[in-house]
Each structure stands twice: as structure tokens, then as C-alpha cells.
Amino acid sequence: MSDEPPLNVTLGIRQLSKAGKSAAAMFQVLPGVPFEEAYEHVSVLLSYIQHLVAEGDLQDDHKLLGAAGYLSAVAKAIMDDIEIARCGRA
Template identity: 35%
Template structure:
């Protein structure tokens, strides 16, 4: 039975998002151990939703959708940042 000695890079769990008031208390953190490719795919999916929410929010004048897109984009950025840290880890 062949064995694969290469280990797929995973998130490191160091990236926080939505820092709360005055950016002093991180409320959320990316979990360690998520395969980086999966994290990047999910970030791409989130950014697609962000795009749709922004367009709808602007066209309908709905600020709640704009704020929702703001939070989702922060989540997507955190996923990408933590995946990058995982891919740079040796």
C-alpha cells in the first residue's frame, strides 16, 4: 500500500476577524487544521455572495445588505489570510 509523505497545508488558526468596538476584542478566529484549498474555495464562495449583496443593497437602497457584505468580506479575507499562513508554514 503506497503512503503519501506529503502533507496538505492547513490553516494555522491565527487570523481573527470582526474585532469589535475599537478593534480590541477579536470575536471570531479561523479554526486551525482546515485544508488551505478548502479555505480558499470557501473564501471565493463568500466573495460571490458579497458581490451579490452589494449590488442588491445598492440597487434597493438597503444598508443592511451592505453591512452584511462587509462582515462576509471580513470573513473571506480572514480565510484567505490564514490559508496563506498555512501555505507558507514549513
């Protein structure tokens, strides 16, 4: 049995939403998600982000823009985790 992680799946390394003074993250990418599914999730998130930014700008609504910023951090964590898994670096 190999200690190598499975190929083409997320590693679950990237964390996000660090709260307060603690270095602990509130959320983390789950390990074992196939890249194809993770990319699909990022694609959906990016479409939501695009809508929130457009509406937030149009309506001058900082809550919508804040939500877009939060979702972009989620999308980035997923993409970072995929890239780490693809390149084999932690």
C-alpha cells in the first residue's frame, strides 16, 4: 500500500476565513474531491461572484461586494489546493 496521495483529487491543504486573533481557520478545502468536480464548483462560484460584483457596483451595496470578496476567497482556496496537488508541493 502506497503513502502517495491519490491523483487528480484535492489534498485538503488550503484553509480560509481566519477569524480574530487566532491563526486557526474556520474552513478548509476537503481532501479527495476530484479535480473535475472542484473546477465545476469554482466555475459556479465565479459566476455568483461576477453577479454580486456587478449588482453591488450598480447599487453601491457594500454587503454584496463583501459577499463577493468572501466567495472569491473560497474559490481561490479551491484553486490553490488543486494547484498544490497537481504540482506536488505543499
